[in-house]
Structures are given as C-alpha cells and as structure tokens.
Amino acid sequence: MEAKKLFLRIISIGAALIIISGGYVINKAFTGNTKFEQEEVFVYVPTDSKYEDVKKILAPYIENQSKIDWVASKRNYDSNVKSGKFLLKKGMSSFSIVRALRLNTPVKLAFNNQEKVQDLFVRIASQIEPDTTKLNEIFTNDTFLQENGLNKDNVMSFFIPNSYEFYWNISPEEFAEKLTKEYKRFWNDSRLAKAKALNLTPAQVYTLASIVHKETAKADERPKVAGVYLNRLKKNMPLQADPTVIFALKQKSNDWSLVVKRVMHNDLIVNSPYNTYKNTGLPPGPIFMPDVSAIDAVLNPEKHNYLYFCASVEKFGYHEFATDYNAHLKVAAKYADWVKKQNYKR
Structure with a gap:
C-alpha cells in the first residue's frame, strides 16, 4: 500500500514538473x-551578419529578446544566421520569428523612367543589398562593357525596363549574371534580325527608342515617330530632336532637375554630342530609359515618307506630320501661335 502511494506521488510530481516545464517552454x-x-514588417539581415547583429536589427520589433535568444539557441539559429529579407507578422511568437528568419522573401525589383545610369543604380540599390558603388563597379568595368559591346555612354541600354524577382541579398555578380540572361532573352533572334535590317545595333535601337519615348507619350504614335527618325537617318539628316537638346542642357549645367517646357532658339547651339541639331546620326547613348513599347516601335516602325512632325494643337498629346519643310512650317506656325497664347516664358 505504501509502495502504491509512493508511486502515485512520484507520478504526480512528474506530471507537475511536465506541466511546469511545458508552461515554461x-x-x-x-x-x-x-x-x-x-x-507586417520586413527586416533586412546583411550578408555575413552575426547573431549579435541580428539582435540589433530585431530590437525595434521584439518585446522580449531573451525569449528569442532561448529559441535561437535551441534551434541553432544563433550559430547559423541567414542573410536576406524576412517577413515578421504582428503577434508572432519567438518560435515563429526564428523560423521566419530562415525564410528569405523574394524582392520584386522594378526600374524604369531613369534619365542617366547613375540614377538607375541608386534606384536599384534602394531595392537590393548591393550599393551604388558595387553596381557601378560591376556594370561599368571594361571587361563587362567589352563582353556586351557597350561603353560608358550607352551602358544603360543593357537594362530593359521591367519587373524582376531577386533575393534582396543577391551578390553584384549574381545580379549581373541574371540581368545578362534577361537581356539576351529580350534580344531574341526576332528582335536582333529587325535591328540588323535597320542597320542598327541593339544599343542604337535603345538610344533611338529613348528619343521616341520622350517625343510622344502616346504608345500608338511611337511607330510613326520612329519612322520619321529612321527616314532622317537614311538621308543623313540631323534628327533635330528637342529632347536631346534638353538632355544636353541638363548635362552641361549638371542640373538634372532643370525643367525645360520649351526649347528656345538659343538652346539649339549648346555644344554637346547629344545636340542632334548640331550633329547628324544618333547621340552617344540613350537620353532616357524607354519603355519596351518604344523599343518595339523602333524595331517595327511605320513605313511612310514623313520627315517632320510638330505637336498638334487640335489633338493634344499627338503630332501632325509632314513630308516637306514648307508644310511643316505651316504646322509649326500654328503651334507657335498656340504656345504664345499660353504665355510660356520658356
């Protein structure tokens, strides 16, 4: 009887200890x-971080760090830190937090509407771990440029505007490798054949597309505008594209916030290889990151005999086209009268 009581007491104590231990856990x-x-919040753990670094990163979001430490120790996270972008949800337990710190979240990286490549690097660096210095080193070194038939003036033509998916902690080398694959996928046999038929390289197509994009926001008009510039190139006529002059003015003044609503006659004499009023052919590189619609407009231009176009005052956003200079002057005069009535100072 006494043995039975002792056994029951031991069982009771064991159960109590299990309950206490379970409650502790x-x-x-x-x-x-x-x-x-x-x-939800995202936390970013840089490459080569140690557990002490992670604790500092988590500090603004965690109520009790000692609980995290306990779980991290039990699950060997403190000796096996993962870098990347990680999702934390409100009310998460310590166990769930440590588990979440092993689930790297992909980043949907997007870039478009950049005017110069350094701005592009800033845009990209704001979305992934490599900074602007590393991006500049990887994409503007001589080896990379030579392998891709580019130079520092036209390197932006390597970047096709789109949305991409990467891990935040991707290395600069992996990033360049993945973008190279995307670049080659975009410049498939069909697009390369069309560029060759125009006697243009992909970089030159991109440069002309940047001008076409700036000239018209209307995607359905871009093939027509592209046709005008290609006609001019064939005749060795200056492109006389106002957006290139604006780019030249910004570059010369180093004021990229400069707003030029109207190109004046004195602006046309700016000394720059980007001034297509003074120079024939294409400028050294793109003046903007064009949409894919603008690139494809150059590759699939409308076939016509137009050599001139001017903004329409009857169909705003679009242009009126002309095959000869006298007809163009009539349209230009109509537009000049309209502008004068708007009292634009520039």
Missing part, C-alpha cells in the same frame, strides 16, 4: 513577442 517559445503596430 510555451511562455518562452509560443507566446506573442512583437511590439510593432503594423500587421
């Missing part, structure tokens, strides 16, 4: 341990 690992009000 639950408190440490499975109760909420966040202190942010948003439903």
Whole structure:
C-alpha cells in the first residue's frame, strides 16, 4: 500500500514538473513577442551578419529578446544566421520569428523612367543589398562593357525596363549574371534580325527608342515617330530632336532637375554630342530609359515618307506630320501661335 502511494506521488510530481516545464517552454517559445503596430514588417539581415547583429536589427520589433535568444539557441539559429529579407507578422511568437528568419522573401525589383545610369543604380540599390558603388563597379568595368559591346555612354541600354524577382541579398555578380540572361532573352533572334535590317545595333535601337519615348507619350504614335527618325537617318539628316537638346542642357549645367517646357532658339547651339541639331546620326547613348513599347516601335516602325512632325494643337498629346519643310512650317506656325497664347516664358 505504501509502495502504491509512493508511486502515485512520484507520478504526480512528474506530471507537475511536465506541466511546469511545458508552461515554461510555451511562455518562452509560443507566446506573442512583437511590439510593432503594423500587421507586417520586413527586416533586412546583411550578408555575413552575426547573431549579435541580428539582435540589433530585431530590437525595434521584439518585446522580449531573451525569449528569442532561448529559441535561437535551441534551434541553432544563433550559430547559423541567414542573410536576406524576412517577413515578421504582428503577434508572432519567438518560435515563429526564428523560423521566419530562415525564410528569405523574394524582392520584386522594378526600374524604369531613369534619365542617366547613375540614377538607375541608386534606384536599384534602394531595392537590393548591393550599393551604388558595387553596381557601378560591376556594370561599368571594361571587361563587362567589352563582353556586351557597350561603353560608358550607352551602358544603360543593357537594362530593359521591367519587373524582376531577386533575393534582396543577391551578390553584384549574381545580379549581373541574371540581368545578362534577361537581356539576351529580350534580344531574341526576332528582335536582333529587325535591328540588323535597320542597320542598327541593339544599343542604337535603345538610344533611338529613348528619343521616341520622350517625343510622344502616346504608345500608338511611337511607330510613326520612329519612322520619321529612321527616314532622317537614311538621308543623313540631323534628327533635330528637342529632347536631346534638353538632355544636353541638363548635362552641361549638371542640373538634372532643370525643367525645360520649351526649347528656345538659343538652346539649339549648346555644344554637346547629344545636340542632334548640331550633329547628324544618333547621340552617344540613350537620353532616357524607354519603355519596351518604344523599343518595339523602333524595331517595327511605320513605313511612310514623313520627315517632320510638330505637336498638334487640335489633338493634344499627338503630332501632325509632314513630308516637306514648307508644310511643316505651316504646322509649326500654328503651334507657335498656340504656345504664345499660353504665355510660356520658356
């Protein structure tokens, strides 16, 4: 009888210890341990981070760090830190947080509407770990440029505007490799054949597309505008594209915030290889990152005999086209009268 009582007492004590131990584990690992009000936050753990670095990164979001430490130790995270972008959700337990720190979240990287390549690097660096210095080194070194038939003036033509998916902590080398694959995928046999038929390289197509994009925001008009410039190139006529003059003015003044609503006669004498009023042929590189629609407009231009175009005052956003200079002057005069009535100072 006494033995039975002793056995039951031992069982009771064991059960109590299990309950206490279980409660301890639950408190440490499975109760909420966040202190942010948003439903979700992302934390970024740089490459080669140590656990002490992670603790500093988590500090603004965690209620009780000792609980994280306990779980991290039990799950060997403290000796096996992962770099990347990680999603934390409001009310997460310590166990869930440590698990989340092993689930690298892809970044949907997008870039478009950039005027110069350095701005592009800033845009990209704001979305992935490599900084502008590393991006500049990887994309403007002589080896990379030579392998891709580019130079520092036209290197932006390597970047096809689109949305891409990468991991935040991708290395500069991996990033360049993946973009190279995207570049080659874009410049497929069909597009390369069309560029060759125009006697243009992909970089030259991109440069002309940047002008076409700036000349008209109307995607359906871009093949027609592209046709005008290709006609001019065939005749060795200056492109006389106002957007190139604006680019030249910005570059010369180093004021990229400069707003030029109207190109004046005195602007046309700016000394720059980008001034297509003074120079024949294409400028050294793109003046803007064109949409794919503008690139394809150059590759699939409308076939016509137009050599001139001017903004329409009857169909705003579009242009009126002419085959001879006298007809163009009539349209230009109509537009000049309209502009004068708007009282534009520039």
